Amino acid sequence: MRAARYHGPGEISIDEVPDPTIESPTDAVVRVTHTAVCGSDLWFYRGESDREEGSRVGHEPMGIVEEVGDAVRHVRPGDRVFAPFSISCGACEYCRKGVHTSCENGGFWGSMTDGAQGEQIRVPQANGTLVRVPDRYADDQDVLQSVLPLTDVMCTGHHAAVSAGVKEGSTCAVVGDGAVGLCAVLAARRLGANRIVALGHHEDRLEIAESFGATDTISARGEAAVEELRALTAGGVDHAMECVGMGAAMETAIDITRPGGTVGYVGVPHGVEDGDLVGSLFGKNVTLAGGVAPVRAYVDDLLEDVLQGTLDPAPVFTKTVDLNGVPEGYRAMDEREAIKVFVDLT
Amino acid sequence: MRAARYHGPGEISIDEVPDPTIESPTDAVVRVTHTAVCGSDLWFYRGESDREEGSRVGHEPMGIVEEVGDAVRHVRPGDRVFAPFSISCGACEYCRKGVHTSCENGGFWGSMTDGAQGEQIRVPQANGTLVRVPDRYADDQDVLQSVLPLTDVMCTGHHAAVSAGVKEGSTCAVVGDGAVGLCAVLAARRLGANRIVALGHHEDRLEIAESFGATDTISARGEAAVEELRALTAGGVDHAMECVGMGAAMETAIDITRPGGTVGYVGVPHGVEDGDLVGSLFGKNVTLAGGVAPVRAYVDDLLEDVLQGTLDPAPVFTKTVDLNGVPEGYRAMDEREAIKVFVDLT
Numbered sequence: 001m002r003a004a005r006y007h008g009p010g011e012i013s014i015d016e017v018p019d020p021t022i023e024s025p026t027d028a029v030v031r032v033t034h035t036a037v038c039g040s041d042l043w044f045y046r047g048e049s050d051r052e053e054g055s056r057v058g059h060e061p062m063g064i065v066e067e068v069g070d071a072v073r074h075v076r077p078g079d080r081v082f083a084p085f086s087i088s089c090g091a092c093e094y095c096r097k098g099v100h101t102s103c104e105n106g107g108f109w110g111s112m113t114d115g116a117q118g119e120q121i122r123v124p125q126a127n128g129t130l131v132r133v134p135d136r137y138a139d140d141q142d143v144l145q146s147v148l149p150l151t152d153v154m155c156t157g158h159h160a161a162v163s164a165g166v167k168e169g170s171t172c173a174v175v176g177d178g179a180v181g182l183c184a185v186l187a188a189r190r191l192g193a194n195r196i197v198a199l200g201h202h203e204d205r206l207e208i209a210e211s212f213g214a215t216d217t218i219s220a221r222g223e224a225a226v227e228e229l230r231a232l233t234a235g236g237v238d239h240a241m242e243c244v245g246m247g248a249a250m251e252t253a254i255d256i257t258r259p260g261g262t263v264g265y266v267g268v269p270h271g272v273e274d275g276d277l278v279g280s281l282f283g284k285n286v287t288l289a290g291g292v293a294p295v296r297a298y299v300d301d302l303l304e305d306v307l308q309g310t311l312d313p314a315p316v317f318t319k320t321v322d323l324n325g326v327p328e329g330y331r332a333m334d335e336r337e338a339i340k341v342f343v344d345l346t
Numbered sequence: 347m348r349a350a351r352y353h354g355p356g357e358i359s360i361d362e363v364p365d366p367t368i369e370s371p372t373d374a375v376v377r378v379t380h381t382a383v384c385g386s387d388l389w390f391y392r393g394e395s396d397r398e399e400g401s402r403v404g405h406e407p408m409g410i411v412e413e414v415g416d417a418v419r420h421v422r423p424g425d426r427v428f429a430p431f432s433i434s435c436g437a438c439e440y441c442r443k444g445v446h447t448s449c450e451n452g453g454f455w456g457s458m459t460d461g462a463q464g465e466q467i468r469v470p471q472a473n474g475t476l477v478r479v480p481d482r483y484a485d486d487q488d489v490l491q492s493v494l495p496l497t498d499v500m501c502t503g504h505h506a507a508v509s510a511g512v513k514e515g516s517t518c519a520v521v522g523d524g525a526v527g528l529c530a531v532l533a534a535r536r537l538g539a540n541r542i543v544a545l546g547h548h549e550d551r552l553e554i555a556e557s558f559g560a561t562d563t564i565s566a567r568g569e570a571a572v573e574e575l576r577a578l579t580a581g582g583v584d585h586a587m588e589c590v591g592m593g594a595a596m597e598t599a600i601d602i603t604r605p606g607g608t609v610g611y612v613g614v615p616h617g618v619e620d621g622d623l624v625g626s627l628f629g630k631n632v633t634l635a636g637g638v639a640p641v642r643a644y645v646d647d648l649l650e651d652v653l654q655g656t657l658d659p660a661p662v663f664t665k666t667v668d669l670n671g672v673p674e675g676y677r678a679m680d681e682r683e684a685i686k687v688f689v690d691l692t
Contacts (some may be wrong), residue, residue: 094605099631102605163633250624259440259448269624277624278596278615282637285445287509288624291631 003118004326006057009047010334012327017056020114020122025071026089028126030081032063034148035116036317037329037341038085039178040245040268045330048270058117058326058343059085059109060151062144065130072126080138081130083123084295085152087112090128098297103128117326117343131299137307142314145342146306149183149313153340154302155295156266157183157313160241161191162298163290164264168192171233174214175253176243177205179316179340180266182212184241186313189213190305193239197232199225199252205339208315222248226255237261242290247271251280259284266290317342349464350672352403355393356680358673363402366460366468371417372435374472376427378409380494381462382663383675383687384431385524386591386614391676394616404463404672404689405431405455406497408490411476418472426484427476429469430641431498433458436474444643449474463672463689477645483653488660491688492652495529495659499686500648501641502612503529506587507537508644509636510610514538517579520560521599522589523551525662525686526612528558530587532659535559536651539585543578545571545598551685554661568594572601583607588636593617597626605630612636663688 003017020029035058044051051057062082065075075081088095088103095103105125106112114121123129131150137143157180166172170193174184177200188196189212197216198209206217218228230236238261242253245267253263254277263286281288305311319338321329322345329341349363366375381404390397397403408428411421421427434441434449441449451471452458460467469475477496483489503526512518516539520530523546534542535558543562544555552563564574576582584607588599591613599609600623609632627634651657665684667675668691675687 097606099606102630260443260445265624265628269622269628276615278611278634281634282611282615284448285637285640287633287635288627289633289635291628294631 001119002323004057004115006044006051006055007053010045012045012057012330014324014326017118020120022067022069023122024124025069026125026127027069028065028072028075028123028130029067029120030061030063030123031066031120032061032116032118033346034062034144035343035345036060036148036151037326037333037343038152039180039333039340041330042334043268043270045334056110056115056118058115060148061109061116061121062148062151066120068126074127075130075132080133082133082147082151083129083131084155084299085109086295087123087125087129088296089125090296095128095296098294100294100296101292119323119345128296131303134307143307145317146312146314147303148342149316150295150299150302150306152295153179153316154183154186154313155298156180156293157243158187158298158302159293160184160243160264160266160290161187162264164239164241165262166191166193166239169194170239171195171237172239172241173197173199173229173237173256174241174243175199175249176267177202177209178243181243182208182316182339183313184243185209185212185214186311188241190311197229197237199229202336211315222252225252229256239264243267245270250277254280254286257286259286262287262289264290266293316340320344347465348669349402350404350461352390352397352401353399356391358391358403358676360670360672363464366466368413368415369468370470371415372471372473373415374411374418374421374469374476375413375466376407376409376469377412377466378407378462378464379692380408380490381689381691382406382494382497383672383679383689384498385526385679385686387676388680389614389616391680402456402461402464404461406494407455407462407467408494408497412466414472420473421476421478426479428479428493428497429475429477430501430645431455432641433469433471434474434642435471436642441474441642444640446640446642447638465669465691474642477649480653489653491663492658492660493649494688495662496641496645496648496652498641499525499662500529500532500659501644502526502639503589504533504644504648505639506530506589506610506612506636507533508610510585510587511608512537512539512585515540516585517541517583518585518587519543519545519575519583519602520587520589521545521595522613523548523555524589527589528554528662528685529659530589531555531558531560532657534587536657541579543575543583545575548682557661568598571598575602585610589613591616596623600626600632603632605632608633608635610636612639662686666690
């Protein structure tokens, strides 16, 4: 079979790799039909974080179950399934608490098992990890494209909103206009926010933010963005969502938050350690909540909304490639030609 | 009149200063009868934070109202009162939200008005800032010594516990055995915590922690302390209280917290920016909550408990001085001979 592998900064290729097999009774093998390229993959693609050369990449799989181990009960061969970016058993203390990313028996695609950008994958902890798409929708390509963001970005945006305490009537702001930021706008609207300010740098993305429910957009940077936000909101918001992961974005998120408010952050931290963040939070009693999104905790609720058509993150996909096009997908995202790349292996 | 002033690292003296007067209709003048020296004052005393030379110091006043401005309604001359370490109007958005430390009309002792270690003080925003001790207790010296910690350390420890989400049945830990850490133990017990682990370095202080309700104590440092805590609690606590303010204490607090848990922090941050704190929080979805304690939000509830004898933080005072003894009080706290110094001006 063939799969995408990383060979150093800027180098992704589609290589011949061994077929996966059931290695444990809790494994499943899934034939991947759809997957995606994630903004968080750009960290290693750009050489800004370490990754083993030759490793398989991708963490947003959807497909058809081919084979299951003896202990797998929740899915059967032929089922249309997808999986969060983290693998989780669904039964340990942390899965029961909704912190599936800290699962005692789990891990991540590309390290615990194969990366997801390939023709097939071995899925550990299949009972806990895999989510079925109900049969009625299992072959509807439009629905599947709307479901796929639940593997990561939609649930990650939702985690930002939940962590920031967004609720009915909230005034809130989203820092970042990548796929996660756009999904945070959708999530905030879904949670009933009254006013949603999207902060970004790209007009086309901010237009999507508006279509997703942003009531205001700000395209300035740094202190200018903070001042514009404060002017719009009489001094700041009670709920800020940090959806980038860089120090400057975190500073902005803290600066736009009113005393006693909360920053919900989900961007993988890069260079966030360089500022005096705690000092900034301390003086105004701003809470910092969030982290790596426990997608599996949210996916059932959000899937229901996607299936009934009241939640549709599909517009974050602005480019579609096949498996051979995955390297081009990374390039397009790296150069910001695409917000997020949909990989269609069918 | 006479008051304590700062003249550079290690140098506090009792100097002749002008008597305070009513400058605004919302001011009161209070004759100070009792005050204290705070661990947070040691930052400037040690030269680790800047403070203007010649400035008046201290922020934990209790005394008798001498005179009030025309707009002061809540207190009258003759009343026994005390005040939090921050001045607040009680009426603005942030006071109404319980974030009195961000009061739009407030400030701090020693900058907005005189420091509190002196014979008299001018109290701005007296309606919002001053808290009356009911007449029945107004001259009971034992009660007053138990009330005085409500000006700062008792409410600050309570803020750590509230911010960390401590509640009935919680398993929690307190990092730091200073007066604030000890008060956090008291606060956690008051909130119904089931298991309270106190981490410190001083046997005498950990003994007070035990008398305050700590079920376990750990006197190790760094990784050894983390390992001991994890062994005691099957892997960590859901609620950690950081009551020191230094980077190493914050790292310990994060390290001992289980995935999905919360660190409540109240130590004034010093050197906290040196680590990759956000990275440590991110992977396990640990929330960082707290900040400079909005004492005024908590003081009414806690005063009730002190007056009925169910809460007594007075044992944090291990040394008593008069006004002339204030410089000696700083020295004794700096050299850790005293946990907290009580200043009796009567």
